[in-house]
Amino acid sequence: MFTDKRFHHYSLSSLPKDLLAGVIVGVIAIPLGMAFAIASGVKPEYGIYTTIVAGILISLFGGSKYQIGGPTGAFIPILFGIVMTYGYENLLIAGFMAGVILLLMGIFKLGSLIKYIPRPVTIGFTTGIAVTIFSGQLASFLGLEGLKKHEEFIRNIQEIFIHLNTTSIYSVLTAVICLVTVILTPKIAPKVPGPLIGLIVSTLVATLFFPTQVATIGTAYGEIPSTLPQIHIPNINMEIIIKLIKPAFIIAMLGGIESLLSAVVADGMTNSKHNSNKELVGQGIANMITPLFGGIPATGAIARTATNIKNGAVSPFSGIIHGVVVLLVLLFFAPYASYIPLASMAPILMVVAWNMSERKVFGHILKTKSTDSLVLVVTFLLTVFVNLTMAVEVGLIMSAILFAKRMSDVMVTKKALPNPDTKHEKVETGMVTDTHDCPQISIFNVEGPLFFGAALTFEETIMKTINYRPKVLLLRMGRVPFIDTTGEANLARIVHHFSKNGIVLISGLNPQPESVLRKTGLYGAIGEGHFFEHTGEAIQYALSQINKNKCLGCKHFAFRECQKLSALGAVEGSRKKLTATF
Incomplete structure (x- = not known):
């Protein structure tokens, strides 16, 4: 590991910086990991397992000095769809297969190919994912009861309108307290993690004043275990591989895009240079091993990577420390997570969706009124109303055809x-x-x-x-x-x-x-x-x-x-x- 160029010129004086950054990012990652897991249709602890295992492995084997890996919002619609269609066990297999694909992409030096995906396609599906995440949290925000979860956006919205009469004022109050805290904390104390403070404040209010009036992680999913699960090797055969190759490929493509985009952002903030192929290898290894611990697919997290840099990280050690911090919290504080209201998780994901929506870039491309605008809108609408797989396929085909048309006009x-x-x-x-x-x-x-x-x-x-x-x-x-x-x-x-x-x-x-x-x-x-x-x-x-x-x-x-x-x-x-x- 220490022959890795990312650790060159590392000294003991750098360790306190990595330690501080790792602790802060680790604390931020805990509520996000649970929230992403719940939104993906799986138990909250699986998000924590992913944060620990994938976070450490991506930092160890990746190609960026500052990358923080783990579950991300971008995966939510895909993972939720896979869980609804194939079940949790098959999600683990699809994640493992995606890891193999990413590993092979890195070995065969295909990292540079990701940059050829047109920007209108990436902005279109990113904004579409943000809309899906935001709308998916409305039910928990309002405390609605009796809803059935569907893969289709329209049917989920219909469920919300049908069950509006079950709105809980206590859930809304809890969610608003968390939302206001998340928004105000960075303005009052920029270095303090807003999501964690929002989670703590809203949980304390709900627990002290109306403990039985809101649904919590404990009532919905049971108590979170305070240990990592034993390694479980899923049963893989050719029939399952054929069935899951398409979702696995989409997970790999999105994971590759997201991780390399995050690495590029980190390069811009630090004037460094990541190794795209090595990053894909690291992402592949992480996604192959994480499912063995029950974890969901992971990739580079842009917001957490940026937070890591802003808090003084100087090497991948900060990412490793961030995973260790989450592990320690799991070991010593897991039982307390059962008291967290689901209404407290919703605002955190809503803020994540708002931040990842790329609304300014979306509007900028729309203003051009060009073929790029058409690709953007079609990709966005397909992501929201059909699925991400169809959106990416159609977006890329449209981009290729329109590019050929533009070139022929030239x-x-x-x-x-x-x-x-x-x-x-x-x-x-x-x-x-x-x-x-x-x-x-x-x-x-x-x-x-x-x-x-x-x-x-x-x-x-x-x-x-x-x-x-x-x-x-x-x-x-x-x-x-x-x-x-x-x-x-x-x-x-x-x-x-x-x-x-x-x-x-x-x-x-x-x-x-x-x-x-x-x-x-x-x-x-x-x-x-x-x-x-x-x-x-x-x-x-x-x-x-x-x-x-x-x-x-x-x-x-x-x-x-x-x-x-x-x-x-x-x-x-x-x-x-x-x-x-x-």
């Missing part, structure tokens, strides 16, 4: 000619008219990536524009940074078509397109001598290949050589007439 294929009014007679579009165009040489400026989304338009533009079959087709491709196999296939059809009666020349070909053309054999089919670094050289070669007789009397003067060729043609024509006369 692609430009237009006829061009030298502009005699510019220095060096620069070849430009907009110079071609009915009276100013070479019948034998067609030049096209091709700009933008020549890929599947733009390749057909590229081919059709050229084929339709030059139906008069010129002798030479010159493609200026200096601004084509990339070509895929679809673009190569369309270019090959153009080359095949023109090679029957003329030649194709290409100038300014970039390394990546050249590599593709060489691999497919199209480079050789066009001919080594038909590729030029500069357009001027290509034009000179093209002029040497045309039929000079067709220049007779031509008034287009597309090139500076045209006037001379036309005049020579006129002289030659006069000479032939005189010869015929005599």
